[in-house]
Amino acid sequence: xxxxxxxxxxxxxxxxxxxxxxxxxxxxxxxxxxxxxxxxxxxxxxxxxxxxxxxxxxxxxxxxxxxxxxxxxxxxxxxxxxxxxxxxxxxxxxxxxxxxxxxxxxxxxxxxxxxxxxxxxxxxxxx
Amino acid sequence: xxxxxxxxxxxxxxxxxxxxxxxxxxxxxxxxxxxxxxxxxxxxxxxxxxxxxxxxxxxxxxxxxxxxxxxxxxxxxxxxxxxxxxxxxxxxxxxxxxxxxxxxxxxxxxxxxxxxxxxxxxxxxxxxxxxxxxxxxxxxxxxxxxxxxxxxxxxxxxxxxxxxxxxxxxxxxxxxxxxxxxxxxxxxxxxxxxxxxxxxxxxxxxxxxxxxxxxxxxxxxxxxxxxxxxxxxxxxxxxxxxxxxxxxxxxxxxxxxxxxxxxxxxxxxxxxxxxxxxxxxxxxxxxxxxxxxxxxxxxxxxxxxxxxxxxxxxxxxxxxxxxxxxxxxxxxxxxxxxxxxxxxxxxxxxxxxxxxxxxxxxxxxxxxxxxxxxxxxxxxxxxxxxxxxxxxxxxxxxxxxxxxxxxxxxxxxxxxxxxxxxxxxxxxxxxxxxxxxxxxxxxxxxxxxxxxxxxxxxxxxxxxxxxxxxxxxxxxxxxxxxxxxxxxxxxxxxxxxxxxxxxxxxxxxxxxxxxxxxxxxxxxxxxxxxxxxxxxxxxxxxxxxxxxxxxxxxxxxxxxxxxxxxxxxxxxxxxxxx
Numbered sequence: 001x002x003x004x005x006x007x008x009x010x011x012x013x014x015x016x017x018x019x020x021x022x023x024x025x026x027x028x029x030x031x032x033x034x035x036x037x038x039x040x041x042x043x044x045x046x047x048x049x050x051x052x053x054x055x056x057x058x059x060x061x062x063x064x065x066x067x068x069x070x071x072x073x074x075x076x077x078x079x080x081x082x083x084x085x086x087x088x089x090x091x092x093x094x095x096x097x098x099x100x101x102x103x104x105x106x107x108x109x110x111x112x113x114x115x116x117x118x119x120x121x122x123x124x125x126x127x
Numbered sequence: 128x129x130x131x132x133x134x135x136x137x138x139x140x141x142x143x144x145x146x147x148x149x150x151x152x153x154x155x156x157x158x159x160x161x162x163x164x165x166x167x168x169x170x171x172x173x174x175x176x177x178x179x180x181x182x183x184x185x186x187x188x189x190x191x192x193x194x195x196x197x198x199x200x201x202x203x204x205x206x207x208x209x210x211x212x213x214x215x216x217x218x219x220x221x222x223x224x225x226x227x228x229x230x231x232x233x234x235x236x237x238x239x240x241x242x243x244x245x246x247x248x249x250x251x252x253x254x255x256x257x258x259x260x261x262x263x264x265x266x267x268x269x270x271x272x273x274x275x276x277x278x279x280x281x282x283x284x285x286x287x288x289x290x291x292x293x294x295x296x297x298x299x300x301x302x303x304x305x306x307x308x309x310x311x312x313x314x315x316x317x318x319x320x321x322x323x324x325x326x327x328x329x330x331x332x333x334x335x336x337x338x339x340x341x342x343x344x345x346x347x348x349x350x351x352x353x354x355x356x357x358x359x360x361x362x363x364x365x366x367x368x369x370x371x372x373x374x375x376x377x378x379x380x381x382x383x384x385x386x387x388x389x390x391x392x393x394x395x396x397x398x399x400x401x402x403x404x405x406x407x408x409x410x411x412x413x414x415x416x417x418x419x420x421x422x423x424x425x426x427x428x429x430x431x432x433x434x435x436x437x438x439x440x441x442x443x444x445x446x447x448x449x450x451x452x453x454x455x456x457x458x459x460x461x462x463x464x465x466x467x468x469x470x471x472x473x474x475x476x477x478x479x480x481x482x483x484x485x486x487x488x489x490x491x492x493x494x495x496x497x498x499x500x501x502x503x504x505x506x507x508x509x510x511x512x513x514x515x516x517x518x519x520x521x522x523x524x525x526x527x528x529x530x531x532x533x534x535x536x537x538x539x540x541x542x543x544x545x546x547x548x549x550x551x552x553x554x555x556x557x558x559x560x561x562x563x564x565x566x567x568x569x570x571x572x573x574x575x576x577x578x579x580x581x582x583x584x585x586x587x588x589x590x591x592x593x594x595x596x597x598x599x600x601x602x603x604x605x606x607x608x609x610x611x612x613x614x615x616x617x618x619x620x621x622x623x624x625x626x627x628x629x630x631x632x633x634x635x636x637x638x639x640x641x642x643x644x645x646x647x648x649x650x651x652x653x654x655x656x657x658x659x660x661x662x663x664x665x666x667x668x669x670x671x672x673x674x675x676x677x678x679x680x681x682x683x684x685x686x687x688x689x690x691x692x693x694x695x696x697x698x699x700x701x702x703x704x705x
Binding site for chain 1 (some may be wrong): 180182187188190192194195210212213214215217230234235236311313314317356360361512677678682
């Protein structure tokens with residue numbers, strides 16, 4: 001009598017546990033499937049976006065066609081291609097900036113010295 | 128039973144069934160476990176229960192199994208990858224960009240519309256609907272396709288995605304779409320000869336698309352070229368203007384970085400639009416820059432002079448007799464508008480003297496000449512160059528004395544513009560030959576073909592040609608152009624014809640530290656009043672090349688050298704001295 005009873009209890013417990021496990025797995029599986037569906041959708045969207053980016057890039061380069069840019073520039077801005085004569089080396093300029101630079105440097109040094117002096121005076125006063 | 132009943136009735140009144148509750152010791156007579164009349168049922172019940180439990184257990188276990196393993200039992204052997212976010216390019220053919228990343232060629236996702244004609248009902252109506260959404264197809268054509276007696280027809284290839292959605296939304300039975308991609312060249316004709324084109328199945332059929340088909344299909348990383356679209360466009364516009372002005376049959380131009388062999392721009396006119404499906408005519412499809420073999424004429428004198436200096440047999444101060452035509456065994460070499468005096472090496476280049484050049488070549492000798500030209504790559508096709516259209520130089524089979532003499536001034540041997548500019552770059556850049564390349568970051572180490580001293584001398588001589596000689600009209604102030612012109616008569620039916628010429632100009636700038644080499648050639652420029660009826664390069668190709676250099680040099684970020692004149696002279700002298 002006792003053995004039958006405990007065996008039955010064991011059986012029922014095992015069945016319950018099994019059912020619970022199965023149910024949990026089933027739920028989990030279901031959720032995973034949902035997530036996978038979502039993932040597939042996301043991947044699909046990424047794919048579409050890449051395609052769109054591709055098309056937009058092509059369109060951008062089409063709009064940046066030098067021919068088109070030139071006609072637009074001629075229409076809207078008053079600029080012309082740079083000519084060789086418009087570019088010049090600094091060294092090639094017929095002016096001598098050297099004395100000016102020296103003077104500026106000296107002035108700069110004087111300023112720094114004056115500021116240092118002032119700072120030292122302030123520090124002393126604080127002490 | 129009756130006895131029992133009567134015995135109870137004697138004592139007390141019982142409600143029906145009450146005696147069972149009251150009498151604790153009551154038992155059904157004759158009842159025992161062993162002989163339970165229900166025990167047979169119980170066993171059968173147990174059997175049924177266990178059968179049900181078993182069935183449900185099997186179902187449950189199967190459910191568990193399915194939950195764990197998934198529904199596809201066949202994939203056991205292969206490794207199942209984890210589901211993850213995939214950023215995959217749906218486009219299989221890689222883009223091509225220029226050196227700054229501007230797109231030159233790209234693939235767009237498109238859709239092919241097909242139909243199962245037998246499943247399409249009400250064909251007239253469907254054709255009418257479709258012709259609304261496919262404007263470049265006629266109603267009759269669509270109807271003709273639909274009425275074909277077959278299972279499968281393509282109605283239209285390469286529909287845009289928008290068109291695809293529109294047609295899809297119509298919900299017509301028997302139509303379907305197929306994913307495709309189409310090669311698109313947003314810059315149209317600008318790079319036609321370099322890039323080439325692909326066929327309807329997206330396989331490269333010419334140019335770089337064909338030569339690098341494997342690279343373009345195996346990886347989706349954009350292929351970066353050395354070409355600069357801006358400069359390519361500037362050159363194309365000016366070159367087209369020159370072709371129109373001189374009514375030339377065609378023209379070609381190449382701009383090359385002399386220090387590593389990168390091609391910055393390369394053009395051949397006439398060209399074609401690779402976006403169109405029609406096959407362009409043979410002339411437009413022909414890439415003269417890489418495949419056009421021609422006798423270069425006087426441009427070759429550059430190599431001849433370099434050879435003379437390199438061999439040590441000719442010195443700058445040597446003088447050559449150009450007072451009378453040079454008589455050889457089989458032919459006589461004359462000068463075009465000769466000076467009839469003794470010329471030194473600088474003057475030979477300035478006045479482009481055939482007689483002087485031939486004398487140099489004869490002095491150096493046949494073997495050394497061949498060896499030198501081979502070293503400059505002028506005898507072999509440039510196999511490493513990344514377009515399909517290439518040509519092997521036409522070298523005379525018998526190389527006698529007269530060949531040595533004529534090759535000195537560029538006749539009797541034909542090469543392509545690409546050969547000339549590669550060799551020219553080696554002559555001016557300090558003597559290192561770089562194989563030309565179109566792919567950014569793929570240039571070779573280079574090999575020495577000339578001493579630095581010879582190269583420095585050649586730069587000085589070539590600068591002289593532009594300041595005093597036939598290249599005067601290309602002397603762009605500030606950019607120190609140095610180069611050599613060439614006019615070669617065309618060989619028609621075995622005879623050289625005077626008025627049919629190929630004019631070339633090959634130049635480098637800035638000459639004090641060369642950065643770029645530029646070659647321009649024109650096929651049969653016509654004489655005009657402006658050129659004083661001349662057809663020589665100095666009157667047509669050179670001014671056009673000068674204009675191009677003046678326009679592109681600021682774009683190439685070359686600092687113009689506008690020192691005071693004497694200052695400039697001194698700087699240039701210093702650069703030559705090294």
